[in-house]
Amino acid sequence: MTFPREGGCQCGAIRYAVARPPTVIFACHCTACQRRSGSAFVVSLIVPDRDFRLTRGRLKPQTRTADSGATLTHWFCADCGTAILGMERGTAPQLYQTVRVGTLDDSTGLRPAVHVWTRSAQDWVAIPQGSHAFPENPPRPLLNYGQAPAS
Numbered sequence: 001m002t003f004p005r006e007g008g009c010q011c012g013a014i015r016y017a018v019a020r021p022p023t024v025i026f027a028c029h030c031t032a033c034q035r036r037s038g039s040a041f042v043v044s045l046i047v048p049d050r051d052f053r054l055t056r057g058r059l060k061p062q063t064r065t066a067d068s069g070a071t072l073t074h075w076f077c078a079d080c081g082t083a084i085l086g087m088e089r090g091t092a093p094q095l096y097q098t099v100r101v102g103t104l105d106d107s108t109g110l111r112p113a114v115h116v117w118t119r120s121a122q123d124w125v126a127i128p129q130g131s132h133a134f135p136e137n138p139p140r141p142l143l144n145y146g147q148a149p150a151s
Contacts, residue, residue, distance in 0.1 A: 007104035008056070009082035015056035016084065018099060022047050024145050025101065025110055029125065030117035032064070036074070036083060040122045042100065043112055044086050046142060049095035052085075059084055089143070096143065114138065114145045 001021050008015040022045035033042040059075035066072050075085040086098035101107050115127050119135040127133045132145050 001109045005104050005106055006055075007084075007099070009077035009080050009084060009103065011077065011080035011082070013057045013079045014054070014059065014077045014082070014084055016099075016103075017053045017055055018045075018047055018104070019051040019053070020047065022099075022110075023096065023143050024114060025112045026114040026116060026142055026145075027112040028116050029119075029121035031120050032066070033117075034120070034122075040125055041115075042083075042086070043102065043110070044098045044100055045110060046089060046096050046098050049088075049097055052097040052099060089141070114142060116142075 003021050004017055004019045006015065006017050025043065025045045027041045027043045029041045034040060036042070057077065060078040061073050061075055063071055063073045072087045074083060074087065076083045082103060083100050084103050086100065089096040089098060101110050104110070111128075113131060115121075115131050115133045116138060117136055118127060118133050121127070132138065138145065
């Protein structure tokens with residue numbers, strides 16, 4: 001897994017850089033992520049805030065209320081609608097960004113180690129053996145599950 005890596009939105013208005021390998025890579029199978037992405041799940045990597053740098057453009061926030069009642073903010077390109085960041089995690093000074101893997105220019109080798117909300121997973125999705133899988137949120141923060149297993 002080589003870093004740094006760069007990424008951006010579909011129209012090119014947003015560009016960013018990720019300086020170091022992620023703390024964890026996860027796939028979310030919740031229905032909100034399915035609806036937001038138009039796909040079966042969303043794959044994201046979590047990096048310390050200091051390792052994520054926006055290099056072009058400004059992200060626009062979109063806020064929603066989760067089933068739990070928590071307010072979640074996601075960030076996207078205002079021009080083309082590409083989702084770039086999920087919710088911010090942690091508290092200052094230990095903030096983490098949740099970066100959508102599909103927006104990286106090169107997502108080679110970024111296999112999810114954790115699968116969450118598998119109770120909502122599409123019936124044709126196979127969760128790889130050796131992954132941490134949880135029917136809803138994991139019992140401890142995602143940051144505690146480490147890197148993806150080797151392919």
